[in-house]
Amino acid sequence: MQGPTPLQGTVRMAGAKNSALKLMAAALMVPGEVILERAPRITDVELMADVLRRLGATVERDGDTLTIDSSGDLQEETPYELVRKMRASIQVLGPLLARLGRARVSMPGGDAIGSRPIDLHLGGLERMGVKFTSQHGYIEGVVQRLKGTRVLLEFPSVGATENLLMAAVLAEGTTVIENAAREPEIQDLATFFQACGARVSGAGTPTIEIEGVEELSPTRHRIIPDRIEAGTFAIGAVASRGDVTLEDMEPIHIELPLQKLEEAGAEVRRSADSVRVRMSSRPRAIDLVTLPYPGFPTDLQPMMMVTLAQAAGSSILTENVFEARFLFVDELNRMGSHIRVEGHHAVIRGVERLSSAPVQVPDIRAGAALVLSGVCAEGVTEVYDGGHIERGYEDFVGKLGSLGADVEVRD
Ligand code: UD1
Numbered sequence: 001m002q003g004p005t006p007l008q009g010t011v012r013m014a015g016a017k018n019s020a021l022k023l024m025a026a027a028l029m030v031p032g033e034v035i036l037e038r039a040p041r042i043t044d045v046e047l048m049a050d051v052l053r054r055l056g057a058t059v060e061r062d063g064d065t066l067t068i069d070s071s072g073d074l075q076e077e078t079p080y081e082l083v084r085k086m087r088a089s090i091q092v093l094g095p096l097l098a099r100l101g102r103a104r105v106s107m108p109g110g111d112a113i114g115s116r117p118i119d120l121h122l123g124g125l126e127r128m129g130v131k132f133t134s135q136h137g138y139i140e141g142v143v144q145r146l147k148g149t150r151v152l153l154e155f156p157s158v159g160a161t162e163n164l165l166m167a168a169v170l171a172e173g174t175t176v177i178e179n180a181a182r183e184p185e186i187q188d189l190a191t192f193f194q195a196c197g198a199r200v201s202g203a204g205t206p207t208i209e210i211e212g213v214e215e216l217s218p219t220r221h222r223i224i225p226d227r228i229e230a231g232t233f234a235i236g237a238v239a240s241r242g243d244v245t246l247e248d249m250e251p252i253h254i255e256l257p258l259q260k261l262e263e264a265g266a267e268v269r270r271s272a273d274s275v276r277v278r279m280s281s282r283p284r285a286i287d288l289v290t291l292p293y294p295g296f297p298t299d300l301q302p303m304m305m306v307t308l309a310q311a312a313g314s315s316i317l318t319e320n321v322f323e324a325r326f327l328f329v330d331e332l333n334r335m336g337s338h339i340r341v342e343g344h345h346a347v348i349r350g351v352e353r354l355s356s357a358p359v360q361v362p363d364i365r366a367g368a369a370l371v372l373s374g375v376c377a378e379g380v381t382e383v384y385d386g387g388h389i390e391r392g393y394e395d396f397v398g399k400l401g402s403l404g405a406d407v408e409v410r411d
Contacts, residue, residue, distance in 0.1 A: 001374045001381055003356065006242035007081040007403040013230050013249040014040040014394035015064070015223035018069030019185040021088045022162050022400065023223060024048045027068040028057060029170060031197055032218030039066040039223060041264065047086045062393050074239040075273045076101060080106035080137060086391075090118055091159060093249035096142055097130055101285055104140045111333035120160035124151040128167055128175065146213055147174030156181040156206070156292045162189060168210035169198040174344040177208045183293040188224045195219040214249055227253035228365070230275070230395060231300040233403075236372045237277040238266045244403060253300055256296050260288060264307065281310075285313030285350055290321050305329070308396040310376060311350035319344045328366035335373055335381070356381040364392035371396070375405045 015038035025048070039045055039061070049059040055078065076096055083089040083106040096103035102141065104166040108118065114214070122139070123131055128151075130143040147364030148171045151164055161181040166189075168175035179247035180186070182204055190203030196219050199211035215270040230249040240259050250268040251258070258268050264283040265386035269276040285308060290298040308315040309332060319325050326341045333339055334357045338349035356379030361367035369390040386409065387394050397407050 001371070001405060001407040002380065003375050003377045003381065004353070004405075005235070005240060005375055005405050007236050007240045007244050007375065007400070007405060008242045009247040009403045010196075010247055011233055011399050011403060012247045013225040016185055016188070016226040017042055017044055017228070017392050018039070018158070018183075019043050019188045019223050022091050022185065022189050023221065024052060024059075024066070024068060025091040025095050026053065026166055026192060028052065028070045028074065028092060028187060029060035029099050029166065030216045030218050031071045032072075032374045033068065034068045034218055035220040036066045036068070037220065037222040038064050040226065040394045042394050044086055044088065047082065047369060048088065051082050051089050051092060051404050054078065055096070056151050061379050074347055076100055076102050077104040078106060083108050083130070084224055085385070088159070090121065091166075091245060092161060092164035093121060093141065094125070097143055098124065098146060098167050098170040099107065101144060102140070102142045104138055107134070107137050107139060118159070120153055120155065120157045122344065124153070124160060124164045124177075127151050129166075130172060136300070138204075143320070146212075148175040148210070150176045152176065153177065153178070154181040158183050161186055161208070165193075165200070165203075165208060165210060168212060169193050169200065169216070171210075171212040173212055175209075175210045175212070178206065180204065180206055180208045181292055184227060184250070190219045192219065194223060208361060225249045228297065228299045230254050231257045231297065232303050232368050232372070233399070234261060234275065234277045234392070235303040236375065238264060238279040238283060239303070239310065239372055241279045241281070242403070243278040245274060247274045249275065251274060251275045256294060257300055259287060260296065260304070264311065275366070282352075283307055285315040285348075287316045289318040292321065298325060299365050300370040301325055302328055302362060302366045303372055305332065305339065305346065305348065306350045306373045309339060309350065309373070310352070310354060311339040313350055315348045315350070317346045317348060328362050328370065331366075331370060333372060334359060335377055353378055355379060358382040358384065361385040361388045364388050368393060368396065371400070371407070375400065375407070
């Protein structure tokens with residue numbers, strides 16, 4: 001791609017990847033047709049569809065709508081060949097235990113963003129009565145009937161909160177999840193379950209209470225808009241000194257990122273379901289800390305790094321969620337940025353302009369950030385292994401092109 005180009009225009013947001021994947025897993029618990037609207041057209045959704053099919057469900061797509069039918073007999077095993085491609089496959093653990101009383105899931109590998117254990121998922125499920133054994137790279141769980149209990153999470157893990165919520169919905173008695181993650185995707189999952197007849201309260205707060213029911217009934221659900229996609233384009237507008245309007249989104253879901261962009265000098269106009277972000281000058285340096293929601297999302301940290309790399313002054317960016325999320329800094333420094341990583345802090349000395357270089361994509365979010373840096377840099381940037389980006393962004397290149405970026409995909 002050829003830069004620098006200010007991103008300008010209007011772009012519409014897709015459904016949230018991180019909601020879609022969990023809602024698809026949750027559909028395994030519903031005997032009948034679950035219809036999910038606004039399902040993003042991304043590779044990870046296709047991978048999750050493969051996982052569900054392997055387990056015995058049918059999954060069909062018609063435009064942006066997915067229809068999932070899990071009324072047939074389900075299998076208990078999710079093999080390595082699928083889990084290794086996408087860590088979120090581990091989210092079928094709770095649903096399978098709830099539906100079948102047993103599950104066999106390959107230990108996850110997944111993104112190159114640090115060691116990502118699942119001890120909190122397993123510890124919570126054990127408290128609900130599941131007996132786990134692990135052998136040959138697989139975890140096997142067995143339970144007669146899941147029992148409601150009180151689980152205090154050591155860290156508000158998104159995936160662990162979701163797996164426990166899913167298991168609890170069909171458990172006997174009441175489950176209380178304390179120090180639960182508060183991400184909007186968890187609220188979306190709870191809204192879906194409520195429509196299926198589940199009894200869930202407190203989603204979006206640190207304490208979620210779930211009263212188990214005997215059975216769930218099919219429903220139609222519209223997936224929330226993708227806040228990380230929205231944040232990526234909002235930050236892209238600032239990094240490229242452009243003017244972008246995001247449509248079909250929830251401004252409140254990216255409130256902190258928007259505030260940080262304002263602190264860096266952007267003009268932000270919020271309305272009910274859209275936001276306009278304008279930047280006419282070089283960004284100011286700011287300090288930033290990633291934290292679980294409603295803190296600044298770790299998934300937007302790489303894009304913010306690209307912005308601050310071009311800021312007037314020095315910034316400190318602290319990563320508190322995934323320790324290896326700074327791995328892509330070496331790539332960015334090849335484009336002329338001055339970033340020094342010390343443990344989980346990055347010290348960023350802003351430069352006037354980035355300069356193009358060939359770079360390698362390690363994961364979805366760093367990939368989007370490296371493409372944005374190519375949009376901002378002088379000259380032609382080649383981004384290798386860009387396929388990672390399609391795992392999480394619907395038509396990223398097309399949307400950037402519609403905002404004026406000169407980007408082209410080559411095989
Ligand atoms: C989800 C998102 C991901 C996002 C992350 C944090 C999906 C598919 N992915 O990932 O995009 O970056 O939330 O917002 O929704 N941890 C443990 N033990 C566990 C579970 C997690 O130590 O059992 C640690 C992880 O190593 C990590 C931190 O907790 O350091 C956060 O992980 P978690 O919130 O679980 O993220 P994911 O659900 O994997």
